Every structure is written in structure tokens, then in C-alpha cells.
Amino acid sequence: MAGQRISKQMANSTSQSIIDGTLLVMAEDGISNLTTKLVSQRADVSTAAIHYFFDTKDKLIYSAFVYMIKSLRAEILSARKTEEDPFMRLRHTIEVNFNSTHLSKDAALIWPQLWVYSGYDQKANRLLKAYSARRKSNFTYDLCAAGLDRAKARTAATKISALIQGLWVESLFGQSATSEECWSIFDAVLADLAQETSKSTKKNSSKEKP
Amino acid sequence: MAGQRISKQMANSTSQSIIDGTLLVMAEDGISNLTTKLVSQRADVSTAAIHYFFDTKDKLIYSAFVYMIKSLRAEILSARKTEEDPFMRLRHTIEVNFNSTHLSKDAALIWPQLWVYSGYDQKANRLLKAYSARRKSNFTYDLCAAGLDRAKARTAATKISALIQGLWVESLFGQSATSEECWSIFDAVLADLAQETSKSTKKNSSKEKP
DNA sequence: TTCAACTTACTAACTAATCAGTCAGTATAA
DNA sequence: TTATACTGACTGATTAGTTAGTAAGTTGAA
CATH class of the missing domain: 1.10.10.60 (Homeodomain-like)
Structure with a gap:
């Protein structure tokens, strides 16, 4: 009503x-x-x-999801405010995102339930889409600020988003995929991206065939 | 009984x-x-x-999960048998894994439900762990066969597994993350790995500082 | 070959429990 | 006095699981 x-x-x-x-x-x-x-x-x-x-019960569940997303969004926002350097800000954002699904015992299993729920509920689906889009937009923004061109930044943002979620799933079931392994993967990806930005800033100054 | x-x-x-x-x-x-x-x-x-x-209903659900995993495992096995080249076999395996969660309308939403279910059910958890371990083992095997050392192969296998699951989640909610984008990410990762194998085969023959 | 004993593969009809949601009523505060 | 913030007691619908029974074989001894 x-x-x-x-x-x-x-x-x-x-x-x-x-x-x-x-x-x-x-x-x-x-x-x-x-x-x-x-x-x-x-x-x-x-x-x-x-x-x-x-x-209704459905509205309660939806409200709980909204509250969770809102809280996380606020946490991310405050984390991003304090960081100036694009790559550090990016890493910090990944940290908050990854830990929210990974470390907090309470939240760990709620996320995949939101995924499932949003498969059958339009409103939850929109909520999740919006959150996902904003996160990717943050990543893209940081990578562009770091010097990557827009297309590459977008693809890299998708990749990072996928890794956050995928590594969480992996660490739930694989005896491997420890926290350290996850971070070594994240850092390797970030290092690759950092190398690419320095390459594109120098442009084609490294064509040194003897 | x-x-x-x-x-x-x-x-x-x-x-x-x-x-x-x-x-x-x-x-x-x-x-x-x-x-x-x-x-x-x-x-x-x-x-x-x-x-x-x-x-019981619980046993029914578990049986359905077992059947799904078994079918997928058989499909992967037959796909792997026909392919000789390690990188092609790897890509083929990714294909079957990714499509099983992504393309098939029926299966698409069952996977995250298995993730959730296995968070509360020991047997389902073991089933998923076993499947995950075998998949990672396949990837590791292929990468070793391609010339990567064991440690690097293991990390790369974790990364690929994470990407399969993560990109699926992304493509459910992101307006981006199309099938093409997912494959361009997979292929970029594979290309990087291929480059690494050729580097380690040549060993340190490319130290060409002028 | 035949018939009785037994097993398998079900169904219709039921039950006890649980569920989301309602409602009439009460207490408190503006 | 009126609105808000509840509660206890209820209800009708739905649920997983049970039970008694049946039909169609299968086996095996006379």
C-alpha cells in the first residue's frame, strides 16, 4: 500500500x-x-x-540489502576521500570492496545471496547493477587519472571487479586462494597497469631495436 | 535409513x-x-x-547439484581429450566452464545458488571444493605443460578460475561485461602467460640493454 | 506351468508443523 | 484527542513428510 x-x-x-x-x-x-x-x-x-x-517479508529483505549497500558505499566514499594518488586510491577501494565480502564473517555469505536474489527480483537487480556500475566507474576514473586511455581503463575496471568477486568465491572453496595469494594477484595486475601507464606517457620512446 | x-x-x-x-x-x-x-x-x-x-528435500537438492557437476565434469573431460596443444586445451576448458555458467539459461542462476547452499551445507561444500580443486588442477597442468614453473602456474590457475566466476557475476549485473569483453580479457591473460612461457624457455637471452 | 510370496514403483489422501500476514487492542507522547 | 509504536493472539494457506494401499513385475518351489 x-x-x-x-x-x-x-x-x-x-x-x-x-x-x-x-x-x-x-x-x-x-x-x-x-x-x-x-x-x-x-x-x-x-x-x-x-x-x-x-x-512484507520481501520488502524487509530488500531494505536489508539497501542498508548493506548504503553502508558499504559510505565506507568506500570515505576511504577514497583520504587518498590522493590514483593507484593508491584504486588499491584502497579494492581493499574495502574485497574485505567487505571476504573478512567480515557476517557479510561474507550475504553477497552471493544478493546475487541469487537479484536473479528473481527486479528491484534487487537494479540495486546491484547500480552498485556494480558505480564501482566500475570508480576504478575507471582512477585508471584514467593514472594516465590510461578510457577504453583500456574500462576493460581493466571490469577485470578488477571480476577478480574481487571471483577471488572471493575461490577463497570460499579452494584450499588455496589464501588472502596473501589474492593480494599477490591484485598487486600483479596493478603493477602491469602501472607499467602500461608509464609506457603510454613515454609514448613510443622505447623503440630501441639495435 | x-x-x-x-x-x-x-x-x-x-x-x-x-x-x-x-x-x-x-x-x-x-x-x-x-x-x-x-x-x-x-x-x-x-x-x-x-x-x-x-x-528428503535436502537430499534431492544435493542430488541435483551432484548431477549437474557430474555432467559438467564429463563435458570438460571430453573437451580436454580432443585437444593436444596445452594453450588450446586451456582455452577450451575455460570455454566450457564459462559457457556453463553464462550461456545456458537454465544453468546460469543455479551456480550462485550452489555457492550459497554450500555455505550452509557441508556436503555441498565438499562437492564444490572438489570441483574447484579439479578445475584448478587442470589449469595448472596445462600451464606447466606449456612451460611455466609450478608456482606461477598455480597462481595463474587461481586467477583464471577467479575470472571465470567473477566475469560471470559481472556480466549478470554490469551493462558492460559483454561476452566479447569477457573473452578479450581471457585472451589477454592467456597472451601474457604465453609470453611468460617463451621468456622462461629462452631463459635470460633477452638482456639487450644498449 | 503355475501360483504364492515378495519386491519395486509408485499414488491419493492425509497430518502436524510452520509460515506470512492480520487485527483488535494498549501504552506513550505530542 | 489523535497519531505513533508497538504486542498477543489469531488465521488461512502452504509445507515436508507419512501412511496405507495398489498395480506390475520377479523369483522360486511344486
Whole structure:
């Protein structure tokens, strides 16, 4: 009924604890097993309160995803503000992105659930698309600032995005793909890109055939 | 009760149609919405038949995953048999892996569901780990055969595995990450590796500082 | 060859539990 | 007095799983 309006009163402490509880249940039991009862127990409210604030279960799940993405976006933004050098900023952004899926125990399993969920839910799909586009845009921006041309920067941004997600999946299942190995791969890719920028700045000054 | 034994009679036409129906429901509605009723309708049997053949819903889902992995493994094996050249074999293997998650409409959304599911299910986790390990082992083998040393081959194998999965996720949500872009990334990585093998074969014959 | 005992492969009908969502009512504060 | 922020008790629908029964073989001894 409420349509596009955000439920009741945002930043309310109860609705926030319901969101927190939802994210917790998602991480611990998975969306498949997420029930209003389970969330209500985690948030220490009645199940009716969930419906009062979020109307339906679907809207609750979507709201939880929105909250997670918003938080991450804020974290990335503040990380990017402090860094001047394009390559350092890029690496810092990768760090926040990768750690958000990798290190935080709570968040680790929520991300692939968002991927799955957005396969069947239009709104979640748009949310994820927007986040993905912004991240790639950040990477592209940094690489252009570092001296790469736009086309190469875009492709490299896609590659980095893919590696963040792919290495996370790998590290979940491979006995290899430790944190160190992941970072050695990231750094090797970044080193290659750094070499390319220096090449294109020097232009064709290195045609030294004897 | 049956414990470790595989349910009733494998390759039975009814149990096979139940597996097919399960995979179909997984793809169309997601595991979250998968019910025995839905599967029974797809397979054109009663819900009791599902319990007769697979005991519980969990075992049914696991069996469907096993079937999917087995099929893919067979496909990869036959693809690898026909190819002699290590780099061509590697590329061919990537192709089958990437297309299995990417192109086939039915399978596309099942993979991330297996990732999620294996986050909460030990057996599914082991299945996925085994598949992942074998794939990486294939890549490592090919790269060693091409002339790379073991350590580098292992890292490159991790990177390629990550790219297969990561680019799939990217192409689901990014308006970019088209099939062509994905392949240009794969081919660039392969070209880099090919260059490295030729370097290490020539050893240090290219120290041509003027 | 035949018939009884047994197994396999199911189904229709059921059940106990669980679920999302509703509603009437209460407390607090503006 | 009116709106907000809830709760406890409920409901109707749906669910995984069970059960009793049936039809179609298969086996094996007389």
C-alpha cells in the first residue's frame, strides 16, 4: 500500500534493530531459512512489528540489502576521500570492496545471496547493477587519472571487479586462494597497469631495436 | 535409513525426470521457492514419489547439484581429450566452464545458488571444493605443460578460475561485461602467460640493454 | 506351468508443523 | 484527542513428510 515511500520512520532504533537482525539471520541461516519469527527473536520484537515497519517479508529483505549497500558505499566514499594518488586510491577501494565480502564473517555469505536474489527480483537487480556500475566507474576514473586511455581503463575496471568477486568465491572453496595469494594477484595486475601507464606517457620512446 | 547408498536405482527414468524437474525449478524459481509440489508438477509425478526416491528435500537438492557437476565434469573431460596443444586445451576448458555458467539459461542462476547452499551445507561444500580443486588442477597442468614453473602456474590457475566466476557475476549485473569483453580479457591473460612461457624457455637471452 | 510370496514403483489422501500476514487492542507522547 | 509504536493472539494457506494401499513385475518351489 505504502508504495515507494520508505517504511514509517527511517533511522528509528527499532526498525534499525530489525534490519540488523535480518542481516544476521541472512548470514547465519540464509535467506531460504529466513522467517519473520527468526528475525523477531534476533531483534527482540514481535513478528507484528516487522510487518508494521516493513509491510512484507520481501520488502524487509530488500531494505536489508539497501542498508548493506548504503553502508558499504559510505565506507568506500570515505576511504577514497583520504587518498590522493590514483593507484593508491584504486588499491584502497579494492581493499574495502574485497574485505567487505571476504573478512567480515557476517557479510561474507550475504553477497552471493544478493546475487541469487537479484536473479528473481527486479528491484534487487537494479540495486546491484547500480552498485556494480558505480564501482566500475570508480576504478575507471582512477585508471584514467593514472594516465590510461578510457577504453583500456574500462576493460581493466571490469577485470578488477571480476577478480574481487571471483577471488572471493575461490577463497570460499579452494584450499588455496589464501588472502596473501589474492593480494599477490591484485598487486600483479596493478603493477602491469602501472607499467602500461608509464609506457603510454613515454609514448613510443622505447623503440630501441639495435 | 538408506544412509550412504545412492537412492534406489540410478539412471531410472522417473528419478531422472525428478532431478531434471528440480534443476528446472531451481533455475526458474530459485531454491528459496523450491517445493516438492513444484518439482512434482515439473516431473509429472506425485510428491510422494520424490520422497520415495530421494527421502528428503535436502537430499534431492544435493542430488541435483551432484548431477549437474557430474555432467559438467564429463563435458570438460571430453573437451580436454580432443585437444593436444596445452594453450588450446586451456582455452577450451575455460570455454566450457564459462559457457556453463553464462550461456545456458537454465544453468546460469543455479551456480550462485550452489555457492550459497554450500555455505550452509557441508556436503555441498565438499562437492564444490572438489570441483574447484579439479578445475584448478587442470589449469595448472596445462600451464606447466606449456612451460611455466609450478608456482606461477598455480597462481595463474587461481586467477583464471577467479575470472571465470567473477566475469560471470559481472556480466549478470554490469551493462558492460559483454561476452566479447569477457573473452578479450581471457585472451589477454592467456597472451601474457604465453609470453611468460617463451621468456622462461629462452631463459635470460633477452638482456639487450644498449 | 503355475501360483504364492515378495519386491519395486509408485499414488491419493492425509497430518502436524510452520509460515506470512492480520487485527483488535494498549501504552506513550505530542 | 489523535497519531505513533508497538504486542498477543489469531488465521488461512502452504509445507515436508507419512501412511496405507495398489498395480506390475520377479523369483522360486511344486
